[in-house]
Amino acid sequence: MSAQAYFITGTNRGIGLELVKAFSNLNKSNIIIATVRDLSRAEELKELSVANPNIKIIQLDVGDEESIGKIDEQLEALGIKGIDVYINNGALGDSFDSLFKTESKTFYDHFRVNTIGPILTVQKLYKYLLAKQTRKIVFISTMGASLSNFQAINTTAYGESKAALNHAVLQFGSELKHENFIVVPIHPGVVETDMAEHSLKSFKERGPAVMDMLLGQMITSEVSATSIAKLVESLKPEDSGKFYNYKGDDEAY
Template identity: 40%
Template sequence: MSGKVYFISGANRGIGYELTKQLSSISATARDPASASDLQQLSKSNSNVQVVKLDVADEKSFEQLDDQLKNIATNGIDVLISNAGILDAFKPLLETSKESFINNFNVNSVGPILLVKALYKYLEKSQTKQIAFVSSLAGSISNYFPFSTSAYGQSKAALNYAVKEFSFELGSEGYTVVALHPGTVSTDVSKTVFSYFVEKNSEILEAFKDFESLTPEESAKRLLKNVNNLSKESNGKFFDDNGNEVSF
């Protein structure tokens, strides 16, 4: 990974922040950099970390990205890790609001596509040309879990479809485009969501009995290992946190 330039979205906390800590030469984004105190401190202590402002839910934010990058990514971007996303409390489809669907698709599906569009000219400068989308097994139609992830799962399924299309459209240009499942990461939000569903359906405990609960730090380590192991043959594939290929 030495000498490569990484761009990580959603780096203000959680997995994105841990990815930033574990990498050297990166551009990391946050919706509000001023409030991302840990990320700002990391940037101050490591000259290779450059923080830029980006809200993937705001199309105008992408228009301002070039002004922030043109002087710090002069040699391009080698690896894009599209990590920014939202995880709403899951509800059955009949109880999910229109606003929840719009928010999830806007951030989890449309935002990553706009990010690639905004960074394409920087990725073109590199020979590496790797794009990794942090997705979720919740978006895998082939591995459907016995409970509804509604807007979240559907937005990740849409993201996975975008991965397949990007891999087809950009593969001939030397790009490697993949979807990566970060593992079952233990966060305050995920604990709340899991508790909610266990109350609704005890079968969920059985469905998750073989899933290892990861800290954001461990999840980031596994994601970076998977990114580091990418090859041209990886293009268009979906990998879990252990590096195993999974079906869409």
């Protein structure tokens, strides 16, 4: 397997951190560009980068346009000319209440981080992806954003911002098809993360049955990330635009 360059957002913990490990372990010659919003909260990642020099850490807040604008200078400092795979994992998931109780700032924050930021990041990374032949763009999404398979679970601003992101996936896939890009969203499963823990607390108060269902589907970040890594490596041009779960099954938008 030839070495590749991966750009992964939101890697200080959870799925993102495990994705860094998974792609680094696939080939120690791979270059993993791991982004974090706050370097002071990424101790495990920093220790990992010391042990694995192929892991490079840069600062990026996908919800901040000014931060996105600093990607070029950081990649230039690392000598990165091309990127094979961009994985947008960084997200905000803090909206699990009724629409009637959700404030406007909650909507703005979720769309800024989960929808607009990832789109602007693709705009910035486009020239780097174009420099390679792999050209894979992957967005970690959620089945909570599905319209045709809607579940009566209050994901509110989180689910709606991810649904908007899924629409962007389809448009990116259409616009970049002639350049042989592969663009997909992936549902990572119900993963044991801080975000999941927060949502379960909310569901416990308002819907115990929902909480029990989610607990029954729970998987670890390592299982999710390892499965996603295998799926990403197997993606082909004809897969572009499909909505996958971490197991590699097609899902409904």
